[in-house]
Amino acid sequence: MSRIGKLPIKIPESVDISLLDSEITVKGKFGTLQTKIPEMIGIHQDNGVLVISLKNQSRNVRSLHGLYRTLINNMVIGVSEQFNITLILQGVGYRGVVESKTLVLNLGYSHQVKIEIPDKVSVEIEKNTTINLKGCDKEQLGLFAANIRAWRKPEPYKGKGILYKGEQILRKAGKSGK
Structure with a gap:
């Protein structure tokens, strides 16, 4: 059992x-x-x-x-109580803004990334680089956070990307020059 x-x-x-x-x-x-x-x-x-x-x-x-x-x-x-997920945008020029029901992210692409915010999820942005997600449906909240993160997963060489709060990136050494 x-x-x-x-x-x-x-x-x-x-x-x-x-x-x-x-x-x-x-x-x-x-x-x-x-x-x-x-x-x-x-x-x-x-x-x-x-x-x-x-x-x-x-x-x-x-x-x-x-x-x-x-x-x-x-x-x-x-x-x-609601569930909370915090995402951190780490990289030069990375930032986010909420415009009505759309999350607009600048992630180093030639265009802005626009993501629709689901009904049961609320989004707050602090200091342009910290995204706080709150919602009562844990599954929908986690799926939305994963969709945001999929636009720029953390990379191991420079440490740039979208990270969950408290996540550690295992850094790799770059090419060794002669």
């Missing part, structure tokens, strides 16, 4: 959870999230605690136990 799947989920007072058939909806102060749960997985709510159980013990069902517990826990955390 999954060790993660057995753990109960504590529900904050500001979060409302509703279960209809195989769909779970989580509402909080930062938004509403919903997802479908397979019928083989049971959910019980008792005194501010949510418990995920299995209806049968087949191998396929057991493999989903911890996954759906984690997905539901991320939904609860997202609507009550």
